[in-house]
Amino acid sequence: MSDFNSERNRVVWVDVPVQDLDRALAFYRAVLANNATKQEYPGGEFGLLDHENGNGGCLVKNAGEASTTAGLLVYFNADGRIRDAVAQAEQLGAKIVEPVNSIGPHGYRAVLIDSEGNKIALHSNSDQ
Structure with a gap:
C-alpha cells in the first residue's frame, strides 16, 4: 500500500x-x-x-x-500528517475507533467514524 x-x-x-x-x-x-x-x-x-x-x-x-452492514472500509491519504489529520477529525466531531497504529510494512492507519457517521480509515507511510 x-x-x-x-x-x-x-x-x-x-x-x-x-x-x-x-x-x-x-x-x-x-x-x-x-x-x-x-x-x-x-x-x-x-x-x-x-x-x-x-x-x-x-x-x-x-x-x-x-x-452488507459492515460495508467497505475506504483508506484516505493522510501521508506525513496522520496524527494531525486524526486530531482535526476529532475536533470536528469524529469518533476514533482505532488510534494511529502500525499495519506492518504497509505503514500506519487510524480508523474513525466521520462527522456523518461513516467508518473510514486514514493512511500514512509514516507515524507522523
Whole structure:
C-alpha cells in the first residue's frame, strides 16, 4: 500500500468485508480479472487484490457481522500528517475507533467514524 500514496491519490486502499474468503476470492478474481491471492498473518487470513499497477485492496474475513452492514472500509491519504489529520477529525466531531497504529510494512492507519457517521480509515507511510 505504501507505494501508492501520493498527493494525487486521495483514496489509497479499500478493505472489502467477506463472510466466505474462498468464495469471495473466486468472485473477485473472475469479476475483476484479478489475480487475488490468499495471504496469512498472525491470527487470520485475507485475500489480497493484485495491485501492481495501481491502488489496491483486500478481502477481509468478517465473521462477526454481515458484510452488507459492515460495508467497505475506504483508506484516505493522510501521508506525513496522520496524527494531525486524526486530531482535526476529532475536533470536528469524529469518533476514533482505532488510534494511529502500525499495519506492518504497509505503514500506519487510524480508523474513525466521520462527522456523518461513516467508518473510514486514514493512511500514512509514516507515524507522523
